[in-house]
């Protein structure tokens with residue numbers, strides 16, 4: 001899987017504040033919103049465009065615009081929702097689908113509790129949003145939903161990724177002939193015995209939505 005770790009001082013600065021246990025939820029939400037916009041700039045380098053001609057106040061000009069069908073953005077509830085505004089600020093015409101998934105903390109298996117996706121995703125570029133790539137179970141299941149609907153160009157945007165999660169996605173989709181890309185703000189050390197990313201930032205959904 002093509003993986004891009006965005007190496008930028010602004011990303012590093014915001015990520016450090018995000019990790020800090022003393023950062024409150026309103027600040028945490030703002031930082032997630034700012035970080036996803038920085039990641040989205042890199043993640044959309046391959047977004048499809050088409051040529052068109054316009055007239056400037058001075059002369060005719062040729063240019064490009066986003067190709068249709070417009071991309072689909074899929075936040076994975078809950079934590080992925082914190083990334084949605086920042087992504088659609090850069091892609092205002094994107095369609096938005098939703099997946100609600102929760103990891104059973106005893107088995108670390110992802111369960112799906114909400115699905116609102118177009119039935120046919122053939123030919124669509126899809127951007128999946130989830131701040132955390134830990135075991136990879138959630139993202140692997142989400143990407144499988146998308147592939148099953150015909151998506152053939154999937155980019156996952158995360159804030160933190162664990163090596164175990166990257167390895168899981170690699171083996172889950174190797175040889176499928178449908179490449180997936182990962183864009184993340186940092187590659188962390190490992191998972192602890194509870195499946196949490198170390199050093200990580202805790203439970204992203206809880207930190208976003210003030211769950212104490």
Ligand SMILES: O=P(O)(O)OC[C@H]1O[C@H](OP(=O)(O)OP(=O)(O)O)[C@H](O)[C@@H]1O
Nearest residue numbers: 078079102103132134135136137138205
């Ligand atoms: O890579 P994995 O091991 O699957 O773990 C990553 C998932 O865990 C967290 O979600 P959680 O299940 O805590 O639900 P939430 O987003 O509602 O907090 C996080 O938001 C990811 O979705």
Ligand SMILES: O=c1cc[nH]c(=O)[nH]1
Nearest residue numbers: 134196197202203204
């Ligand atoms: O560290 C982790 C691992 C899974 N999910 C989270 O929200 N945080």
Ligand SMILES: [Mg+2]
Nearest residue numbers: 077078079080
């Ligand atoms: Mg989640």
